[in-house]
Amino acid sequence: MYNPTRRSKNIGTENQGYGQSNKLTIPSPHGNVKSFYERLTHYQKEIRIINNHEFVFAVEETRDNSIHSCSVDDIQKIIEQIPSEDYGELRFIILRQPKRKEEILSPVWGRLIYSYEFEEEYFPAIILDAIDLNKKLSWSRKQSIEDQQEFERLKEDGHLFIETKRNFTTELKPEIVKNTQLYRTLPHEFGHYVHYLEIVERTEDDHDDYDKREQRMDYYFSLPKSEKEKFAHTYAKRLKDRFTIENKNNGKKIG
Known part of the structure; x- marks a missing residue:
């Protein structure tokens, strides 16, 4: 795979589409x-x-009243069932505690970072x-088609919504x-990565030069968000x- 240390500084930033409409910003310590999602504190590391x-x-x-909903063992059981060829060079699984301001400005269940710095190494x-x-989770009553689809997925997950004048x-x-x-989130993020692999990495041959790979990467990151989301949801x-x-078949219940 392409040297991940030569990463684009735009990957995973607001220039890629995160937080462009936010008037407030998540602070970054001087120097x-x-x-923000790479600045971990008080964490335990485990290799599997x-x-x-x-x-x-x-x-x-985690903070008081916050939890990680999944354990390392839970995640391992899911990853074991994902085709190993879809792992690529994805190496880091981060269970992080977002800061309070992040929960306001950039709330997510999870995210894929194509080049993540952890202990001076760079990997997806x-x-x-x-x-x-x-x-509480709040969902607007004014919904786009994509919002409606995600709202239905959340209800299928088991979330019970109460309707108010403005939202659910x-x-x-x-x-x-x-x-x-x-x-859903974990396989969804793997889906984004597999989409990246199919466009950028799996079309590569020994004679490809740097410029060709950059062109494929630029093409992938120029894809409409809806197209990337559709691929990840399908996966x-x-x-x-x-x-x-x-x-x-094993007598267990899922989701």
Whole structure:
């Protein structure tokens, strides 16, 4: 794979589409070039070999009333069922505690970072954010088609929404959030990475030069968000359907 240390500084930043409409900003300490999601504190590191591939887990300590809905063991069981050829060079799995301002400005279940700096190494990473059990999930009544589709997925995960004048709200329950993050967000982020692999990496041959690879990368990052989301949702649904069938055959219930 292309040397990840020569990463584009735009990958995963607001120039790629994150936070462009935010008037407020997430502060960065003076002299610290790391992105906010790379600045971990008080974490435990664990290495797991899954299908002969090394994954490095970093589990950040949570605040009071916040939890990681998935354990390292939970995540390993899902990754074991993902085709190993889809791992690429993805190495880091980060369970992080977002700062309070981040929860306001950049709330997510998880995210894929194409080049993530951890302990002076650069590799692709999937991040799953801790959730604050004191907060409620709010969903606007004014919904785009994509919003409606995601709203239905959340209800399928088990979230029970109450309708108000302006929006729909639901309390965050650990097991239901686990359904969302473990069985849908994690495969969804793998889906984004597989999409990247198919366009940028898997078309590569020994005679490709740097410029050709840069062109493929530019093409991938220029794709409409809707196209990338469709690919990732399709990938995640296909995996979840397979998990459901396999667990049903084993007498287990999923999601």
